[in-house]
Amino acid sequence: AQSVTQLDSQVPVFEEAPVELRCNYSSSVSVYLFWYVQYPNQGLQLLLKYLSGSTLVKGINGFEAEFNKSQTSFHLRKPSVHISDTAEYFCAVSTSSGGSYIPTFGRGTSLIVHP
């Protein structure tokens, strides 16, 4: 079985500062990794994904994440955040289980950007 741990439930940061949202996973098989963002009163939107290949993946809105297999981590980073980045961020991991790629989501990290 797979699991995801988002180490911080809340991350406050000032505008234009860098940010890192941490995600660790556990799985006994090869994994596919995702970050989703949820703005208030909206559904989840895919930010970026790692399926294979380069361990550094770039997503929308200037976000990027690095897959580290030895540390089973997939941390999300942005060099300079904006007020509009205030949202809930979810890390997810999926594996091919019976042909069905059902993701397991972390509990989420609330990114709060202060002016």
Added chain:
Amino acid sequence: DSGVTQTPKHLITATGQRVTLRCSPRSGDLSVYWYQQSLDQGLQFLIQYYNGEERAKGNILERFSAQQFPDLHSELNLSSLELGDSALYFCASSAGTAKSYEQYFGPGTRLTVT
């Protein structure tokens, strides 16, 4: 806009009642997933349908059921509602092929049981 639609947006009902939530997937997507999001449980996978057939089951209660119709829209039926069923219910869709790893989420239905 993800292309996934859900109705209604809000639903308020009483304990013991039954409700139906509706989801229309993105055009061309064959898979539909239902999730429940609550403060204490986080985002929990309930059930997946692929082209009309149940494909995977998660933490779905026996009081809940779902189906996917020939036009690929899906309905989630919640019965004998309890206060603890109050939550956001999301539908997501994907192409459903082996290469379609990411899911596209609808805006959700907020269910309040009083």
